[in-house]
Amino acid sequence: MAHDAPGAVVEAFRAHWARLLALLAGHFRSLDIAEDSLAEAFELAVEHWARDGIPDRPEAWLFTTAKRRGLDRVRRDATLARKLPLLVIDAAAGTDPAGGARPDGFDPDDAAISAIPDERLRLLFTCCHPALALEARTALTLRLVGGLTTPEIARAFLVSEPTMAARLTRAKKKIAAASIPYRVPTEAELPDRLGGVLTVLYLIFTEGHSASSGDALVRRGLCDEAIRLTRVVVELLPDEPDPMALLALLLLHHSRRDARADDTGELVLLPDQDRERWHQTEIAEGVALLEKAAGFGGRATSYLLQAAIAAEHASARRAVDTDWRAITMLYERLERITDSPVVRLNRAVAVAEADGPATALALLADLDERLANYHLLPATRADFLRRMGRLVAAREEYSRALRLAGNSPERAYLARRIAELEPHGHHAEAEDARRSDLS
DSSP states (O other), X not given: OXXXXXXXXXXXXXXXXXXXXXXXXXXXXXXXXXXXXXXXXXXXXXXHHHHHOOOSSHHHHHHHHHHHHHHHHHHHOTTGGGSOOSSBOOGGGOOOTTSOOOTTOOOTTSSOGGGHXXXXXXXXXXXXXXXXXXXXXXXXXXXXXXXXXXXXXHHHXXXXXXXXXXXXXXXXXXXXXXXXXXXOOOTTTHHHHHHHHHHHHXXXXXXXXXXXXXXXXXXXXXXXXXHHHXXXXXXXXXXXXXXXXXXXXXXXXXXXXXGSBOTTSOBOOGGGSOGGGSOHHHHHHHHHHHHHHHTTOSOOOHHHHHHHHHHHHHHOSSGGGOOHHHHHHHHHHHHHXXXXXXXXXXXXXXXXXXXXXXXXXXXXXTOTTTTTTOTHHHHHHHHHHHHTTOHHHHHXXXXXXXXXXXXXXXXXXXXXXXXXXXXXHHHHHHHHHHHHHHO
């Protein structure tokens, strides 16, 4: 029905943007032409579908319209073929941008838009080539594969829209300058390239799961995009265990989203969350993916171990049922293979629950330089000190964490902790002095 046109356009955008963009990029050999043409097609869809009705195959209508717009642009610029393309295409997969057939016989106008997954994979791996800086990989993936607007990406990176637009342009030019081929990597290249893709998706989710700034604890749109794109990688590489493990990890973390803040937006720590609000369907899917990934054998990777930790939390019906010994051992294995200071910090949290805060505090001793600007280090240290009764020291660490934190719910939580310790000032100072004498 015509009155459903705006909703149909939004649904088509979410379902088909990445696939259509990838196919158009392969056809025109230009990210700019592909992106601009597809954006115009979606704009036209709002008007045409409202007037003429929603087509039976929205994705085919969008592709045909975008291709026509792209061809119009090519014809307006007679010198395009002599310009350096923004996307390098393998000769074996070349395309005549004026509309000629591809040498491999592939006709993107035939009924097989089902052939697009290979193009999506090429686009993902092109965006995440190791020749690009990690920040550029993330931004390009969000823009071209995730379909986020430049202003949305600029807000995620805390920069102005012109700055982000310039970064995206430089990244696309770097693809051309470095002669990065638009293709699925060879088997020898896959480990480096796949690792980059998964790292970018993990970082996108991390920013969404615990926003680095702003008034909301969770940027749900970023979480949803990361999960959706990870599903694409799992779909296109069904025999690779790491994408499955990453998808399991993201689903298990995201399943707790509705319990992580109360009705006023205040932060709710994991032990205090209402587990009835956790999404059990996502937990079940995450656990099943974890088991499937583990069934491939081989070494336990970072994503597999992190997903196993998340599954331990998800399987505990009450906070007191959490198997902290198992989680501690998993973090020990994870730290051995990553040498990550953040993993050490998380391991310390698990040790505090299993063996007490004093033992855990010792694990944080050498992390200050490596996590100098990470607010969760002083926040965690403050929690250990508070539980040990060292209230003045705890208050100082909470204050340090507050200075570093950028997210409003986390800042409110830290300020509340500081306020709770204020009435105990004199007693706390005496207690700290006594403990100092004994040490």
